[in-house]
Amino acid sequence: MNLTRQVDLGLTEHSAHYRQLMVLLGARQVGKTTILRRLFPDAQYLLMDNEPVRRILERYDINAYRQIIDESQPMLILDEVHLLSDPGRAAKIIYDQIPGKQLIIAGSSAFNIKSKTTESLAGRKIDYHLYPLTFSEYLYQIGMQNSLNTRILDRILNETSDQRLYAFDLDAVLSTVLVYGTYPDMVNLPSDRKYLLNLVESVVFKDLLELKLIENQTMALAVLKLLAYQIGNLVNYTELAGRLGIDVRTVKRYIDIFEQSFLIYRLYPFATNHRDEIGKTPKIYFHDLGLRNALIGDFGDVGLRSDRGALFENFIIGEIYRINTYLDVGYRLNYWRLKQGAEIDLVLSRGEELIGVEITYTAKALGKSFLNRYPRARLKLVTSSTFY
Numbered sequence: 001m002n003l004t005r006q007v008d009l010g011l012t013e014h015s016a017h018y019r020q021l022m023v024l025l026g027a028r029q030v031g032k033t034t035i036l037r038r039l040f041p042d043a044q045y046l047l048m049d050n051e052p053v054r055r056i057l058e059r060y061d062i063n064a065y066r067q068i069i070d071e072s073q074p075m076l077i078l079d080e081v082h083l084l085s086d087p088g089r090a091a092k093i094i095y096d097q098i099p100g101k102q103l104i105i106a107g108s109s110a111f112n113i114k115s116k117t118t119e120s121l122a123g124r125k126i127d128y129h130l131y132p133l134t135f136s137e138y139l140y141q142i143g144m145q146n147s148l149n150t151r152i153l154d155r156i157l158n159e160t161s162d163q164r165l166y167a168f169d170l171d172a173v174l175s176t177v178l179v180y181g182t183y184p185d186m187v188n189l190p191s192d193r194k195y196l197l198n199l200v201e202s203v204v205f206k207d208l209l210e211l212k213l214i215e216n217q218t219m220a221l222a223v224l225k226l227l228a229y230q231i232g233n234l235v236n237y238t239e240l241a242g243r244l245g246i247d248v249r250t251v252k253r254y255i256d257i258f259e260q261s262f263l264i265y266r267l268y269p270f271a272t273n274h275r276d277e278i279g280k281t282p283k284i285y286f287h288d289l290g291l292r293n294a295l296i297g298d299f300g301d302v303g304l305r306s307d308r309g310a311l312f313e314n315f316i317i318g319e320i321y322r323i324n325t326y327l328d329v330g331y332r333l334n335y336w337r338l339k340q341g342a343e344i345d346l347v348l349s350r351g352e353e354l355i356g357v358e359i360t361y362t363a364k365a366l367g368k369s370f371l372n373r374y375p376r377a378r379l380k381l382v383t384s385s386t387f388y
Contacts, residue, residue, distance in 0.1 A: 088117030181290020
């Protein structure tokens with residue numbers, strides 16, 4: 001199995017060109033450690049799960065650090081840094097006191113890391129994010145294609161929508177991905193429901209509880225489950241709070257934590273000050289559909305599911321989100337909706353370029369409202385038979 005990922009180039013180019021330390025962030029089990037060990041096999045590697053190592057780093061003393069840091073080795077990787085009480089302070093001491101040392105820090109809770117590193121590492125770091133596998137990475141790792149590509153984005157950007165023939169059953173692979181997601185372990189554990197159900201506990205709550213980011217696991221899980229039922233819908237914080245009998249501020253804080261922990265992300269509206277355009281309310285999507293389906297306890301066949309369209313929409317937007325991030329393509333991702341109801345699932349904008357993307361599992365006629373409002377835009381239809 002080839003473990004090459006689309007983020008590889010950005011990470012290797014960083015090590016060759018930048019003095020700033022590299023910060024690799026992502027949820028548990030997305031492959032951060034695997035990538036770092038593969039790309040930088042000669043680096044000194046310190047894991048914060050190692051109690052003696054963590055105790056030394058918690059002293060925040062360069063003299064103590066020199067006891068465990070091999071200064072003859074040009075690169076140092078600190079993994080699971082979210083386990084430190086102040087990871088930014090530790091990284092700053094090493095960065096400032098050992099000139100020439102290339103430093104990489106990795107962690108699974110972006111909320112905790114960012115909250116403690118923003119000030120201490122200002123100007124000293126560049127962040128990189130890692131997510132579950134892209135569709136191309138998934139096909140590559142299961143041996144169905146022999147190279148990585150950005151075909152899903154390419155087919156949106158290009159005018160042609162030619163039908164391709166593949167040596168594998170594309171519909172079957174898509175159905176599997178929509179139900180079980182693309183966490184790297186799913187390559188070796190295909191359609192493993194037990195793994196995903198366990199992931200809800202270990203990914204969602206292990207770090208958040210250990211780091212005391214949430215005080216009520218039951219309520220936090222209830223918030224996340226409600227969001228899982230509402231992928232692709234407008235988020236009404238007041239309604240969520242009312243259904244759960246909790247404060248709106250608590251709902252917003254939990255959603256912030258889930259987003260900073262790379263479980264969900266918000267898509268905000270595209271608007272140009274027209275009064276009939278929705279301008280503030282976000283939509284919520286999940287970074288992994290397997291985790292989402294585990295939350296609601298539904299691993300049913302895609303062809304029989306009432307949420308099939310929402311799953312496919314989440315999948316396509318997630319793919320564009322990852323490719324845009326990994327390759328630094330530079331598009332802004334939004335949705336567009338009029339208060340009267342007309343909408344476009346995804347709007348890609350970059351400079352003067354504007355593309356509206358309608359995402360639907362089966363083909364349908366494209367509405368004209370977006371083009372009437374933005375004549376310079378291009379409109380693209382993406383379906384389960386034309387996406388790849």
